[in-house]
Amino acid sequence: xxxxxxxxxxxxxxxxxxxxxxxxxxxxxxxxxxxxxxxxxxxxxxxxxxxxxxxxxxxxxxxxxxxxxxxxxxxxxxxxxxxxxxxxxxxxxxxxxxxxxxxxxxxxxxxxxxxxxxxxxxxxxxxxxxxxxxxxxxxxxxxxxxxxxxxxxxxxxxxxxxxxxxxxxxxxxxxxxxxxxxxxxxxxxxxxxxxxxxxxxxxxxxxx
Numbered sequence: 558x559x560x561x562x563x564x565x566x567x568x569x570x571x572x573x574x575x576x577x578x579x580x581x582x583x584x585x586x587x588x589x590x591x592x593x594x595x596x597x598x599x600x601x602x603x604x605x606x607x608x609x610x611x612x613x614x615x616x617x618x619x620x621x622x623x624x625x626x627x628x629x630x631x632x633x634x635x636x637x638x639x640x641x642x643x644x645x646x647x648x649x650x651x652x653x654x655x656x657x658x659x660x661x662x663x664x665x666x667x668x669x670x671x672x673x674x675x676x677x678x679x680x681x682x683x684x685x686x687x688x689x690x691x692x693x694x695x696x697x698x699x700x701x702x703x704x705x706x707x708x709x710x711x712x713x714x715x716x717x718x719x720x721x722x723x724x725x726x727x728x729x730x731x732x733x734x735x736x737x738x739x740x741x742x743x744x745x746x747x748x749x750x751x752x753x754x755x756x757x758x759x760x761x762x763x764x765x
Contacts, residue, residue: 559710561721563703573690577703578729578765585730585760587612588702590641590679592736593620593627600745601736602634608752610762612636614736615679615700618643618663625670632671637764639677640664640697648685656689677765700765702733708740708747715747723754731765 568576578586587605592598592614605612614631616638621628632638643663648656660678667673678697680689685699693699704725707713722732734744755762 559707559713561705561707561718562725563701563705568703571701573694573699575698575700575731575765577731578763580727580729583728583760584763585726585728585732585755586765587732587734587762588615588639588679588700588765589613589734589736590615590681591617591620591645593624593631594737595624595627597738597741597744598624598627598631598736600741601734601748602630602636604749604752605636605762606634608756610752610755611764612762613639613677613700613765615639615641615677616663616667617641617645617681618659618666619645621663621666621670628667629671632673637677638667638671638673638675639679639700639765640667640675641679642681645681647682648680648689650684653686653688653692656686657692660693698765700731702731704730705733706743706747706751708743709735709737711739713743715743718743719747719750719754722751726755726758726760 640663643659677700679700706718
């Protein structure tokens with residue numbers, strides 16, 4: 558079984574990372590990883606705009622290079638932009654030197670194509686070594702998540718994901734989605750319902 562909620566004990570043990578925001582305010586923080594991807598990111602932007610909601614997009618540098626107009630639209634729409642490495646590297650399987658250079662390359666392409674200067678970083682797969690983490694913490698807040706939709710997993714039921722997120726969302730939750738090709742059909746089926754649930758439950762979506 559895939560957990561939709563990260564256990565509280567794991568969040569306490571790995572306290573160097575940001576898992577959630579303040580629990581005393583009725584805010585939720587939507588995040589989308591791996592874009593921008595045509596046909597997916599633009600769908601997400603439209604769904605958010607329709608409901609006047611905001612999100613933070615952790616972008617892969619290579620996709621920014623391929624779809625820079627779409628990346629720029631994210632910023633112009635008032636959404637946040639974070640760094641997700643240039644080549645979507647798994648930190649635990651990558652040398653510190655290569656990983657850190659990849660992060661820097663992502664920052665530069667985001668700055669060049671969108672004008673944004675990311676201060677938020679999310680490691681792909683949630684995988685990062687102690688050395689990588691300690692260096693990046695000097696320039697970034699390293700953001701993980703306390704809720705995950707599993708939108709990229711083949712066979713995951715959008716209805717089940719929606720039900721589980723409704724059950725586990727709470728004040729300050731950081732919710733992980735992906736604006737990538739694997740998530741295209743899942744998002745179109747599930748995301749509008751979740752956004753409507755947030756609005757109907759009195760949650761406000763905020764930038765990280």
